[in-house]
Amino acid sequence: MKKLIALAAAALLLAGCGASDTAGDQTLRISAAASLTDVIGELEPVFSESHPDTELIINYGSSTKLRAQIEQGAPFDLFLSASSEDIGKAVQAGYIDEDTVVPFAENRLVLVSADRVDGSVGDVLRSADGNIAVGQPDSVPLGAYTKESLAAAGLWDPLDGRLVYGKDARQVLTYAESGNADFGVIYRSDAVISDKVNVVGELPPGGTPIVYPAGMAEQAENPDGARDFLQLLTGDQGRQIIADYGFALPGGGK
Template sequence: MKKIIAFAAAAMLLAGCGASGAEEEKTLRISAAASLMDAIGELEPVFRESHPDTELVINYGSSTKLRAQIEQGAPFDLFLSASSTDMEKAADAGYIDAETVIPFAENRLVLVSAGTMDSNVEDVLRNPGGSIAVGQPDSVPLGIYTKESLDTAGLWDDLDGRLVYGKDARQVLTYVESGNTDLGIIYRSDAAISDKVEVVGELPPGDTPIVYPAGIAEQAENTAAAEAFLELLTGDNGRQVIVDYGFAQPEDGK
């Protein structure tokens, strides 16, 4: 009798493990740059409708922070980065299948304020008054792009003492929207979705194009779903959403 009970318990345990594995396969985990939050949010219901049995879990943050989480073992199936450098590092370290990496969007930097300004970008930045929100220049793609752009224009050193640093693109936008800073340097896509900031003008481009690449995990638990979401993102529907939310298509060269 004890042998029968023991066998039954073992069978139930194995069945439970099988069910757990099946549930894991039904989950699609995406690590996505914070600046993509609204665009991806627009595509979520489209994906859920075509994949009703797949649970979609999205982790937003700075691309550099997301890469660090991936390197520390955080589970993910698809990485949507605002930084080609972070994608390359993740692929070189074996976390991303390099053959799946594809650019799906580009962005630009703009200077924004909480009110209308008639001056151009350079005049506003050279004016000694007013605080400016920017991304962390040593760890956040937005901040790295910002410093590169302002260095190229010979403006970075002049801003010493005026800068307020944000942990990601959305925090920088929030600083300006809330009035915590007078100005902010953000992505054009973030300015496009905010009704609380005015664009003063576009910053000059730095040496590094702001390209958003996508890549599937080398050890993805749900490769099929990751491929399906990537197909949605790079298809006609996804391309239109990308443009609607202020991004540019990589081939536009704008």
């Protein structure tokens, strides 16, 4: 009798482990740059229609902070980054499968304001009064791109004391929309979705192209789901949504 009870207990334990594994396979965890919020929002119902039993958990933030979370053990299956540098570091540290890394979008920087402002970006930044919202250059890819662009144009140091720093791309947009900052340097894709800011002009490119790469976790709990979402993102439907939201396609495509 004791042997039968032990066998039954072992069977229940194995059944419990199997149920847990199956449940885990029904969750897809994606860490995504904040500037991709609307693109992912469009793709979620499309993916869910073909994967009705999969729960999507999306963690948005700046790519650098998302990478730090991954390095600290945060679970994820797919990383959608606004920074080639951050995904490269995740690959080097063994968190991303290098063979799965693929660029899926590009972006540009624009100067915006809640008011209509005439003049070139350089002239406006040199002469206009008021604060300018930018991303944190040390922890937000948008901020690093902004600093690189403005420094190359000789504008970064003269703006010292007028900069307001945001924790991610969407916070910078919010500062500009609300008037908490008179101007903001944001991605072109964020300017496209906002009806509260006006584009003054495009910033000159810095030395680092603004490329968005994706990569699957080296130890993904749901590799099939991650692979399917990545195929959706890089396929015809995903590319159309990416373009609709103001991003450029890899290689300068529209």
